[in-house]
Structure formats: C-alpha cells, structure tokens
Amino acid sequence: MIGFFEQAQALLVDLSGPDGLSQLFMSLFPFFLLFELPLNVLVLLGVLRWFARRHSRTPQHSLYQPRVSCIITCYSEGLDVQKTLLSLCEQTYPGHIEMIPVVDGATANQTTLRAVRDFRLNTDLYPRRQLRPIAKWQRGGRVSSLNAGLAHATGEIVMALDGDTSFDNNMVSAMVRHFADPEVPAVAGSLRVRNAWASLSTAVQALEYLLSIHMSKIGLGEWNLVNNVSGAFGAFRRSFLERIGGWDTHTAEDLDLTLRIKSYFGRRPLRIPFEPEAIGHTDAPATLRQFLLQRLRWDGDLFFLYIRKHSHSITPRLLGWPNFLMTLVSGFFFQLVLPFIILSYSLAALFLLPGSTLLLLFVLVYTLYLTITLLFYLAMLVMVSERPRQDLRLALLVPIFPLFMLMMRCWSAVAMLNEALRRGHEETSMAPWWVLKKATKF
Numbered sequence: 118m119i120g121f122f123e124q125a126q127a128l129l130v131d132l133s134g135p136d137g138l139s140q141l142f143m144s145l146f147p148f149f150l151l152f153e154l155p156l157n158v159l160v161l162l163g164v165l166r167w168f169a170r171r172h173s174r175t176p177q178h179s180l181y182q183p184r185v186s187c188i189i190t191c192y193s194e195g196l197d198v199q200k201t202l203l204s205l206c207e208q209t210y211p212g213h214i215e216m217i218p219v220v221d222g223a224t225a226n227q228t229t230l231r232a233v234r235d236f237r238l239n240t241d242l243y244p245r246r247q248l249r250p251i252a253k254w255q256r257g258g259r260v261s262s263l264n265a266g267l268a269h270a271t272g273e274i275v276m277a278l279d280g281d282t283s284f285d286n287n288m289v290s291a292m293v294r295h296f297a298d299p300e301v302p303a304v305a306g307s308l309r310v311r312n313a314w315a316s317l318s319t320a321v322q323a324l325e326y327l328l329s330i331h332m333s334k335i336g337l338g339e340w341n342l343v344n345n346v347s348g349a350f351g352a353f354r355r356s357f358l359e360r361i362g363g364w365d366t367h368t369a370e371d372l373d374l375t376l377r378i379k380s381y382f383g384r385r386p387l388r389i390p391f392e393p394e395a396i397g398h399t400d401a402p403a404t405l406r407q408f409l410l411q412r413l414r415w416d417g418d419l420f421f422l423y424i425r426k427h428s429h430s431i432t433p434r435l436l437g438w439p440n441f442l443m444t445l446v447s448g449f450f451f452q453l454v455l456p457f458i459i460l461s462y463s464l465a466a467l468f469l470l471p472g473s474t475l476l477l478l479f480v481l482v483y484t485l486y487l488t489i490t491l492l493f494y495l496a497m498l499v500m501v502s503e504r505p506r507q508d509l510r511l512a513l514l515v516p517i518f519p520l521f522m523l524m525m526r527c528w529s530a531v532a533m534l535n536e537a538l539r540r541g542h543e544e545t546s547m548a549p550w551w552v553l554k555k556a557t558k559f
Contacts, residue, residue, distance in 0.1 A: 152455060156446060157489060161496060163336030167393075168500040181297035182212035183273035185289055186355070188266030189218040190259050191280035195228045197400075198280040199236050206243045210289035215247045217266045218280065222256030229280070256549050259348070260364045267355070267363050275358060277371075279349040282399040283311070291395040292352045298388065302357040302378050305343050305391045306350040307331050311398040313511075318408050321521050322401040324511045328493045328518075331393065332501060338391030342443045346375050346389065350397040366557075367426065368545040369418035376422065380430050382437040393501065409528060416532035417541040419452045424537075456529035463527065486519035 187205055191198050198218060205216050223230045230252060238248045251265055263277055274296055276289075288306065295304045308330065313323035337343055346353075348371030361377055364370045381387055402408040423431070423444075431448075433441040466475055494515055502508045535541040 152451075152458075153485075153489065156451070157493075159340070160333050160336030161492075163339035164332060164496055164500060166339045167335050179290075179294040179297060181294060182210070183293065183296070184213045184215065184271065185210070185274045185276060185293060186215040186217060186266075186270035186272030187276045187278055188263055188270065189216065189278045189280050190262045190266075191218050191220045191229050191233065192222065192226060192256075192259075193229060194232075194280035196232050198229055198232050200283045201278065201280055202233075202236050202238075202248070204283040204286070205289075206238065206246050207286050208284070208289045209286050210293065211245070212293070213245045213247065213272070214289060215249060215270065215272050217249050217251060217269060219251045219253060219262040219266045221253050221258065221262045223252040224254045225256070258366075258549060260366050260370050263364045263370070267358060270355060273355055274352055275355045276352045277348065277350075278397075279399060282308070282349050282397045284350075284398070285396040288395040288397065291392050295390045295392065296352075296354060300386055301388050301390060302354050302381075303346050303375070303389050304352045304395075305334060305338070305346040305389060306352070306395040306397055307334070307391070307393050308347060308350055308397050308399055310401045312400045312403065315403045318405050319401045319403055320511070321514055321518065322408065324494075324514050324518055325521070326401075327497055327502075327508065327511070328490070332493055332497050334391040335393050335501060337443070338389075340439065341388050342440060343389045343391050344375070344443070344447055345372050346378075347371055349399055350395075367421070368414065368542045369422055372418070372422055373426070376427050376430065379440055380435040382440050383433065383435045394503070396503070412525065412528055413532045413535060413541065414545055416452070416456075416529040417536035418545075419448070420533045420536040421540075421542040423448055423453060452529070453533060456526045456533065459523070459526045460530040463523070483519055486522065487516065490515055490518045490522075 189198065189201055194201075202216055202218065205214060208214060218233045220226060220230045220233055233250045236248070238246060240246075249269065251269060253262060253265060257265075267275060274293055276292070278284075292304050292306060295301050308326055310319055310323035310326055312319050314320055334343055348369075351371065357378070365373055365377070367373065375389070378387070378389065402411050430436075431441065431444055436444060466478055470478065494512065498505055498508055532541070
C-alpha cells in the first residue's frame, strides 16, 4: 500500500511539471486501442468465419416459400414509391408477395397517394404479386402505418420497408430462407446508399454504411449478436410480431422492436440472422445540415431507448449473457459513454496542450483510426462486396473517414445531451405531436 502511494505521488509530481499535461495525454492514448480493438477483432473474426463458411458450403435450393407481406411506409416519397413497388414485383422469389403501401396523412400527401394509385400491376407478367394499398387520411406516424399494415397482412412473413428504398431482385428469397428455422423471429437486411455521389456527405455515408453497418452486422451476425434490424428494411415472423403486440409508439421503432425481440433470447434459443445478400438501396441526406439533423435524432434515440425505456430489460435473464454483454459494450459504452470521452479528450487537448504536442497526438490518433479503416475497407472489398468495382471508387474517401467518425462521435455527445436535457425524441418527425403526447412517458 505504501508503494502505491509513493507511485501516485511520483506521478503527480511528474504531471505538475512543465510537460506534465503532455505526458498525461500521451499516457491516455493507448486506451484508444483498449476501447476499439476487442470489438473490431470480434467483427473481423466473424467476417472471416462467414467468408470461410460461405465458400465451403454446398449451394442449396430452399423449398420453404411462404406468403410474404411487404408493408411499405409512405409519407412524402412521391414517385420514388413506384420504384419500390416495381423492385418488389421483379423479385425472383417464386412464392406470393403481398405489397401493402400505407400512405400516411393521405389528405395532405396527395402526391404520394397518386403515385401509389397510378402504379399498375401487370398480373400477366407478375402473377404471384398482389397490391393492397391503404390510405390513412389523418397522419398517425410511422408506427401507426406499420401496425395498420400488420393488421391487414396475410403473409406468414412480414417485411417492414421504407417507401423510398428499392431492392435487388433476390432480396425476398435471401431473407425468407432463414425463416425455415422456427427459432428465427426476425432477419436483418443490408442497406446501400443509392445517391452515393450526390455530394461529399452522401459519399462518406456510403462508405459508413459499408464499413460500420454492413461489415459490422456480418461479423456480429456470426455470433448471433446483431444489434438492430433496420426500420428501412427488415423481415419478421408475423406470429411472433403479433404475440409481442407489433410496433410500439415512440421514436426509433426499429431498435425498440429489436430489443423487445431480444428480451426472449434468455428464454429460448432464438436467432436474428443478418443476410448480406439481401440488398436495399436508399437515399441518404444530401446536405451536411440534413445529415446532422438525422443523426441528432438517431443518436438521441439511443439514449431514450437504453436509459429511459429499456433500462429495466437490459439483464442477462432476459437477453441471455452474450447479448447482455454485447449490449453493455456496443450499446451503453460505445454509443452512450465513449462519445463523451472522445469529446472531452479532444476539447481538453485542444485548449491545454502546446501546438507541437497537439499535432503529434493528432497524428497518432489519426494513424490508428486510418489503419483500422483501411483494414476494414480491404476486408470488405476482398471478402464481402458484391459490387467491388463500384466500391473501389470509395477508396478515395478512406483518408477522410477517420475525421468523419471523430466528428460523428462528438456530435453523438451533443445528441445525447439534447435528449437528456430536452427530451429530443418528442420532437421527432416520425410521428405528429398529438400521437407522441398520448404515448407512455419514460
């Protein structure tokens, strides 16, 4: 004990010297590796396992071909909803596909309503496709549209899709085959940015979708640790959805539903697979302002769900130990705590360190994250990408991606504060204020 106090006293003496702050910040640098390395290694090992399994298995044709209901939430998509409907008509899936576009606030949303009504389904060309549009004259929000579609759905499998998202023609077949396993209540699909080169903002988001979402979910999916079934593109077993009451009011209904499904993992050996061959294409925010506002809502929603709404259900008894530990690490620490650590570290370094030390520290941190980004990008290009030539163009953005991620970590801290202090989820555009006002307060 005496030796410990002597070491602590010596450290304080060193830090009180002229170069004490520089030594402090440099000594904290290795902790960045401690924070990032374990999860990145887990993801890369999962990707390697998926790659080896994919190239060693014998191709099999699935005889499981249930009726599929696609609930397409529409609000202000306009003619884009016709692209979505056409991409569903052209699916290679041999079973029946029921398309249910739900137009929210149809009274004020005449352009999208007209686009749905003007879409002509050629039953001779697409004999196993059925169009059943729903017009909700008063706006009720995204959750209201999903539950309205669920009430009218007749398929054994239900897909929740955005009205401005189109799909590769093997999407339904790739998703549905997982439900042959009765222990699969949901399947997550992959998203690509359709307007990748509309601006620098969309181009960087395209790279983010590939590395932070596509790659990560492949790796985590191998260990049954998929953290979210995207609201823009996910599939569910209808009987399970109805058993847990469908979607719940509030924002971030996709993560909310995923956490509610995972609360059964401790009781049954359930799985949520990620299907990288099922690709959806969506438009990302084209301007920096639109992008920051989107992430202000997304990241603030994480605080609302993990801290306010689902804190009681984050237990190993409900989630099972693997998903409980992953939720603590990727949900609580990486999403809620790490942004504040990075923001505090960056601001303190900026205001307290001399210029030369600050530059050295920046180079070290940047080199670390550039190395991680480059490793993930090369792994994605070699093992994962189904469009390598298209993705090769994104190599130009790899040098700026670490700066983008630093900015997003700092912005996440702002979003958390906005939710903690102002209850930002109540200002979401996903539902009108009178719907949120009637929702349960957390």
